Amino acid sequence: MYKTIPKHYPEAIRITDLETKIITDLVQKKLDLKSTIWATSFCSDEVNNLFSPFYDLFAGPGPFMLGGISGLPFSGITGMKAFLSHAPSHGAVLVLYGPHIGISEDGKIGQVNRQNQFASSTCCGSLVAALESIKKDEHMPLDNPLDYQQARVIEHLHKNRSNILESQFPLKEATDSAYEAIHTKMNRILDIIKPELDDIKLYLIGGIVINTDWTIEDLFEVRNVEYLEF
């Protein structure tokens, strides 16, 4: 792990350590991993396929993708209902969610060097672009079916615009704002669905994905853990 990450994300752990934590937690709760399915609400960026070591842990190929760009759960109530209806009988579901932020080895926040790229590129590209929009006090039309997700991301950052723009690290603050938006939406969606749930256990882990340069293992800073039984 390079120096910049502990400075900004002191609680960040390697993805393999997150995997160990999840296995330990589920076993302690006497949950059968092969009777557990998983979903994510992460940004569409292919860099977030870093959770591939999880593919063999759970039932089904997984994960169900609840998220769109930035990680907001754009699949909504319908997506969550569909996912929960796929849970094994007497089984459990795991949901991982949160925004992501790249930190390059030379310490640039919001950038990573991807495989076979000669220079770093933005990460999360959606949040970097949304940050530029709020700097210019710009909005995007929310009813454009070809780009409504980014319009929503911009509106979420506008809600915390002054804090973000006054921060020493605006993208980091924007990422925290995105986390709060994702966390709140996940809980609102679940609150609506909860009355319909029966014979199912939910294990939710929210946090910040910290993407590193291609050759270095990515990290995750856990922000919220919740376990619910119905």
Ligand SMILES: [Zn+2]
């Ligand atoms: Zn992204």
